[in-house]
Amino acid sequence: MSTFVYMTRCDGCGHCVDICPSDIMHIDKEKRRAVNIEPNMCWECYSCVKACPQNAIDARGYADFAPMHHKVRVLREEEKGTISWRIKFRNGHEKNFVSPITTKPWGKHIPNLANETPPTNEELNSQLLYSEPNGLNIETGLPSLKKVNQKGIN
Numbered sequence: 001m002s003t004f005v006y007m008t009r010c011d012g013c014g015h016c017v018d019i020c021p022s023d024i025m026h027i028d029k030e031k032r033r034a035v036n037i038e039p040n041m042c043w044e045c046y047s048c049v050k051a052c053p054q055n056a057i058d059a060r061g062y063a064d065f066a067p068m069h070h071k072v073r074v075l076r077e078e079e080k081g082t083i084s085w086r087i088k089f090r091n092g093h094e095k096n097f098v099s100p101i102t103t104k105p106w107g108k109h110i111p112n113l114a115n116e117t118p119p120t121n122e123e124l125n126s127q128l129l130y131s132e133p134n135g136l137n138i139e140t141g142l143p144s145l146k147k148v149n150q151k152g153i154n
Contacts, residue, residue, distance in 0.1 A: 002036060024042060050074060083098070085097040
């Protein structure tokens with residue numbers, strides 16, 4: 001389900017451009033509106049749909065759950081903490097889905113890495129991620145594995 005933009009609703013704010021992980025949302029230089037330049041390359045993450053403050057971006061649904069001439073709308077309601085999806089079928093029937101917003105606001109839960117101490121060479125060469133082992137709730141690094149030879153002996 002690739003995304004598309006309603007040009008009459010879009011105000012060219014660029015939220016969709018900033019958040020698109022596949023870099024396919026762009027602002028048209030002549031119309032000053034957002035456009036999906038490669039719909040077939042869309043990752044279908046719907047980040048742009050959820051981020052658009054004007055509700056100007058929709059998704060084309062797959063035929064297995066939403067037949068031809070349908071509409072899929074999303075509404076992000078921060079005050080309620082929900083994201084609502086509405087599918088309107090061509091016969092007028094509607095189906096609604098409501099999910100909680102699970103993303104965290106920047107700065108509150110996501111650390112400001114510029115204020116953190118830079119990693120040491122040992123940490124850079126480690127296989128641990130930035131938040132490990134703290135994120136794993138263990139006191140030290142991950143346990144080491146013993147190397148086993150072909151005969152199964154240490």
